[in-house]
Amino acid sequence: MKEALSRCAPPFGREEGANVALAFAGSDELAAQIRQGASIDVYASANTQLPRALHSEGRLSRSVAFATNELVIATRRPSSIHSLTDLTKKGVRLVLGSPSVPHGAYARTLLARLPAATRRAVFANVRSNEPDVKSTVGKLLTGAADAGFVYASDVRAAHGKLAALRLPPRLRPRVVYAAGIAWRSRAPRLARAFLRDLRFGRCQRALRQAGFGPPPNRNKQ
Amino acid sequence: MHNGTGAGGRALRLIEPLTRPGSLRSRRSRVRQVSRAAIAHAAVVTAAAVCCAALAVFLLLPLVALLSTAPPHAVIAALRDGETLTALGLSLRASALALTLTIVIGTPAAYFIATRRFPGRRAVLTAVELPIVLPPAVAGLALLSAFGPEGLAGGALSAVGIRLPFTFGAVVVASMFVASPLYIRNAIASFEQVDRRLIDAARNLGASELRAFLRVAAPIAMPGLTASAAIATARALGEFGATLMFAGSLRGSTQTAAIAIYERFASDTTAAFALSIALLALAAGLLAAAKLHSASAGLASISRR
Numbered sequence: 124m125k126e127a128l129s130r131c132a133p134p135f136g137r138e139e140g141a142n143v144a145l146a147f148a149g150s151d152e153l154a155a156q157i158r159q160g161a162s163i164d165v166y167a168s169a170n171t172q173l174p175r176a177l178h179s180e181g182r183l184s185r186s187v188a189f190a191t192n193e194l195v196i197a198t199r200r201p202s203s204i205h206s207l208t209d210l211t212k213k214g215v216r217l218v219l220g221s222p223s224v225p226h227g228a229y230a231r232t233l234l235a236r237l238p239a240a241t242r243r244a245v246f247a248n249v250r251s252n253e254p255d256v257k258s259t260v261g262k263l264l265t266g267a268a269d270a271g272f273v274y275a276s277d278v279r280a281a282h283g284k285l286a287a288l289r290l291p292p293r294l295r296p297r298v299v300y301a302a303g304i305a306w307r308s309r310a311p312r313l314a315r316a317f318l319r320d321l322r323f324g325r326c327q328r329a330l331r332q333a334g335f336g337p338p339p340n341r342n343k344q
Numbered sequence: 345m346h347n348g349t350g351a352g353g354r355a356l357r358l359i360e361p362l363t364r365p366g367s368l369r370s371r372r373s374r375v376r377q378v379s380r381a382a383i384a385h386a387a388v389v390t391a392a393a394v395c396c397a398a399l400a401v402f403l404l405l406p407l408v409a410l411l412s413t414a415p416p417h418a419v420i421a422a423l424r425d426g427e428t429l430t431a432l433g434l435s436l437r438a439s440a441l442a443l444t445l446t447i448v449i450g451t452p453a454a455y456f457i458a459t460r461r462f463p464g465r466r467a468v469l470t471a472v473e474l475p476i477v478l479p480p481a482v483a484g485l486a487l488l489s490a491f492g493p494e495g496l497a498g499g500a501l502s503a504v505g506i507r508l509p510f511t512f513g514a515v516v517v518a519s520m521f522v523a524s525p526l527y528i529r530n531a532i533a534s535f536e537q538v539d540r541r542l543i544d545a546a547r548n549l550g551a552s553e554l555r556a557f558l559r560v561a562a563p564i565a566m567p568g569l570t571a572s573a574a575i576a577t578a579r580a581l582g583e584f585g586a587t588l589m590f591a592g593s594l595r596g597s598t599q600t601a602a603i604a605i606y607e608r609f610a611s612d613t614t615a616a617f618a619l620s621i622a623l624l625a626l627a628a629g630l631l632a633a634a635k636l637h638s639a640s641a642g643l644a645s646i647s648r649r
Binding site: 149151152154155158159216218221222223224249250251252253254258261262265266267268 | 488492493494509510588589591592593594595598599603606607609610611613
């Protein structure tokens, strides 16, 4: 997300004659900042629940889906982990996102679909609940952890240092990114233009290049 | 999307009335009997008072605001919560262990550095202080590159069966890395202030180096040592960035109070504020203890003369 938006936002700003300031953090962290009154124009989240919650609190417009992603098991190359069941082996060091951050919640959704014994064995290997996806990837890149649940786009952003193990489709959670405009935005016209760009324009292309999937449908969530 | 020139214009208007020479000159002509020096003095005092007030507001307002975020009963309720207590207990245990190790290893080292003159002493003093000014994220990466599984000492550690990341040991190491320099630096300063002649007198009367240290130098430096220990503990209790990068965050084994605050901020803001208030109180208590000790240190040095 960071790489894609950092690439497409400046040209968008130049075209619109505006300066686009980007702030990246765990989606839940950003939502908490908005609840504390952070002045923003557009909020983009790695799930649809947080924008929906902010909408119902009267802080955000109705959100629209702008991308999809795939939760994968990321391992370092080379690795002895080749499947979901390998995560149950004793001594595997696994990192998850914390339950409040989307990639952590998605991983828990997936693990909840496993048989109880398998699930317990996997949870027994969890060494850390990281506050955002970057620090989860960092634990893998530094060799501190053997495997972690992150997004396919994160593995791609690691430039070949990580391998992605795809999960069985029936277990895979639906990862949908949604964005909305802050009710208190001081530049609502620009915010709408950016949202449009996120769904159909330069930013959408940058997202696809970064390994994100297209939005599930082009209608409102 | 922010208009930068507007803020600049505002700042200029604020400065203008103070520096416009015309207004000063007219005031001077009205009150001839008051000397220039008196006006200059009053201006300096006023400016200094304004600076002090501004600084006080800037530094204290966030702390007062923090106290207003959660009523006392919410703080107590949050502290009764098992998970919060676990995180706080873990922080206290890690800090206590880090402090013990720091005192045991750091005190003799500080005494040595304070009482000896050797080549490269200034370099050693600088190196000791370096972790204090290091950004926490840098400290975390530095620890990983030293003691991580692929770090410089990682191979040696795993050869003896130690794998630090994600362990309570890693929390202690991270706390010690950022907090021990505070203790050691101040301990060196405390030992340097001990009158060399007192130690020499003890040695001349037949005391061994160890006895001179234990019976003369350490008791005189004690108030300074205790104060710096309190400051170092406060720093260890608040450690966040390096711990998160090096030790991760797992409830009951590596999640410290500071990391719990960060995590709660996103999910349970009230609990985050309550835990913050508890940590603020703890830090304030430690600082007060340190100040009381340095005050008695001041008395001790006066009474010696």
